[in-house]
Amino acid sequence: MKTPFTRSLLFRVLAALLILTAPVLSGCQDDDNGKDAENRVAEYKVIDDELIQGYLTRRGYGPGTGLNQYERTESGLYLVKLKENSDTTRVRKGNQAEIKYVGRFLRATNETTTFDNSTEKGIPCGCLPLTVGAGQVIRGWDEGLLLMKKNDRKMLLVPSYLAYGPAGSGGIPPDEPLAFDMEVLDVR
Numbered sequence: 001m002k003t004p005f006t007r008s009l010l011f012r013v014l015a016a017l018l019i020l021t022a023p024v025l026s027g028c029q030d031d032d033n034g035k036d037a038e039n040r041v042a043e044y045k046v047i048d049d050e051l052i053q054g055y056l057t058r059r060g061y062g063p064g065t066g067l068n069q070y071e072r073t074e075s076g077l078y079l080v081k082l083k084e085n086s087d088t089t090r091v092r093k094g095n096q097a098e099i100k101y102v103g104r105f106l107r108a109t110n111e112t113t114t115f116d117n118s119t120e121k122g123i124p125c126g127c128l129p130l131t132v133g134a135g136q137v138i139r140g141w142d143e144g145l146l147l148m149k150k151n152d153r154k155m156l157l158v159p160s161y162l163a164y165g166p167a168g169s170g171g172i173p174p175d176e177p178l179a180f181d182m183e184v185l186d187v188r
Contacts, residue, residue: 041161045076048159048177052078055106055179065133073147076159077140081151082181091145091187093133098186099145100127106157106179115171116180127185138163145184153183 030061056062059093061080070080091097118127130136132145140158148154160166160175168174 019025030055040166041066044160044175047175048161049076051107051177052157052159054108055111056080057107058111070157073143075143076160077143078157079144079147080154080155080157081152082155083151083183085149085151085153087149087151089150089187090183091132091148091150094144096129096188097132097145097184098125098127098129099182100125100185101180101182104179106177110141111179125185141180141182142179144182145181148182148184149188150184153181156180 016048034129045130056070056078061068063070063072067081067084068154070078072078099118101116101118102114104113105113105115106148114146118128121128128137133142135142138158140156140162143156143162144156144158156179158178158180161174163178164172168176172178
């Protein structure tokens with residue numbers, strides 16, 4: 001007669017142990033996934049930077065702050081000044097902005113391929129209206145716009161981890177760095 005009681009107690013103890021250790025074990029899984037994601041980003045930071053450097057070289061852009069020169073941010077975003085501008089109205093987080101842009105791939109094999117264009121949005125201004133810093137666009141845009149002023153025209157060279165990352169989007173493959181010729185038409 002003691003056997004059923006002992007088995008019942010054993011099952012209760014095992015169930016309690018399982019319940020208590022499940023969060024710890026699943027936490028290990030999350031740590032592994034987090035490390036994998038960090039490693040992937042680190043790997044693509046190197047790959048994307050090489051691809052962007054190749055694009056800059058092919059286009060004849062050099063480092064600096066002048067016309068047709070590039071600057072690199074700490075995150076890995078590159079900005080090339082395409083037009084001189086004396087306007088002092090800076091783009092700030094929360095501003096309403098109208099952006100005219102053309103998005104292209106930047107790999108040598110497809111750098112002339114346009115995947116998006118604001119003039120095809122059907123909006124009278126031929127631009128994309130957005131709230132800066134509200135997460136409506138890719139992270140590279142939110143960062144780059146904060147480094148621009150009204151009437152600026154710059155080329156943003158966006159690493160994949162600041163664009164669509166490993167998921168890609170529509171016709172944009174996973175882990176694809178992108179080039180955006182962008183002009184800030186208005187800021188309010």
